[in-house]
Amino acid sequence: MNRPQPNATPRDALDTLLEQHFNASTTQLTPSSGFVLSVMDAVHQQSTAPPPIAFPWRRILPGVIAILCAFVAFFLYIRTHPITGALIPTNLHLHPHADMLASNSLGITLGGTALAICLTLAVTALSFRLAGRSR
Amino acid sequence: MSAAEDQCDAARVLAGETSAFEGIVRRWQSPLINLAYRFCRDRSRSEEMAQEAFLRAFRNLSSWRHESVFSTWLFSLATNLYCSELRRIPPVTLPFDEIHEPTDPRTLNNALDRDIDERNRDAALHRAVQTLPPKYREVLVLYYFHEMDVPATASSLNLPEGTVKARLFRARDLLRAKLQPLVRQRATESV
Secondary structure, eight states, rough: OOOOSOOOOOOOHHHHHHHHHOOOOOGOOOOOTTTTHHHHHHHHHHHHHHHHHOOOOHHHHHHHHHHHHHHHHHHHHHHHEEETTTSSOGGGSTTTTTTHHHHHHHHHHHHHHHHHHHHHHHHHHHHHHHHHHHH | OOOHHHHHHHHHHTTTTTGGGHHHHHHHHHHHHHHHHHHHHOHHHHHHHHHHHHHHHHGGGGGGGSSSSHHHHHHHHHHHHHHHHHHSSOOOOOGGGSOOOOOOOGGOSSHHHHHHHHHHHHHHHHHHHHTTHHHHHHHHHHHTTTTTTTHHHHHHTTOOOOHHHHHHHHHHHHHHTTHHHHHHHHHHHHO
C-alpha cells in the first residue's frame, strides 16, 4: 500500500486541495485504547460460538416421502378408476356435452392439484433460500 | 508492515490459534479505522465499521488465496463492507445546490480572512465530496487514501483500472465545476 503514483493521473491544483483535505493530520485517527480488545472479544465469541443448527432433514424426510407417495398413489388411482361421479356435479349428466365437461372438470382438478404442489415446492424452496441467507 | 508477519499470523489462525489474529488487528487497526473515517466522517461509526471488517476477515480468512498480498485482500474486503454499509445507512449529505460558493480570493484582504477561508475551504470541500454520487465518492476517497495509486484503488474496489480512471476523471470534473474559485485560489498560491 501507499506506493506513490506510478499510474497516477496528471496532478493539478484540485489534486493538491483534495490530498490535503483527505490526508490532513487532523483527520488521522488513533484507534481508541480498547479497540483491539473489543475486536478480539468479538473474534473469540465467534470462534467459540456453536455452529449454526443444521436443517432437520432427517425429520422432514419421512413427511416429504409420504407426500410424494400420496401424490403417486393419487395419480395411479385416477388412471385406474376414471372419475365419473365424485368430482362431477350430479346435474352435469343432464348436460348435452356432459362428456366434454366431465373431462374438463377432471383436468381442472388435476391442474389445481399440480398448481398447489408447485406452489408448495416454490414456497419451501424460497424459505430454504431465506434461511440460508440469514445464516 | 510485514507481509510475512501477516501470512504467518493468518496461517496460525487457520490452524486454530485464534489469538494469533490479534497481531493482524494491531497492525491494521489504524489504516482500517482511518479508511472508514474517510467514508463516514464519524469516529465511533468508523470504529464499529472497522471492527465488523476485522470480524468478516476472521470469518473469511480461508478465502484469502495468497494471489494478492494480505493487505490488498483486507482492504478490498473492508472497502466492500464500508461501501455497502454506507449505502444502507448513508452519511448526511447535502444537495449540490446547497453548497455555498467559497469566497473569491480577490476579496481576501487580511490574515483573519485567510484563516477563515482556510476553514471554509475544508468545509466546502467536505460538503462537495459528500454530494458526489457514491460510485464517484468511493473512488475518490480510496484514491487519496492510497496516495493516488490507481492500481491499489482498483484492487480495493475490485474494479478495472480503466473504470477507476474514468470515475476519477468524472468526480474531479464535478468537483472542479463546483469548487472553481477554490481551485483557482490554490493555483495562484502555488505559483
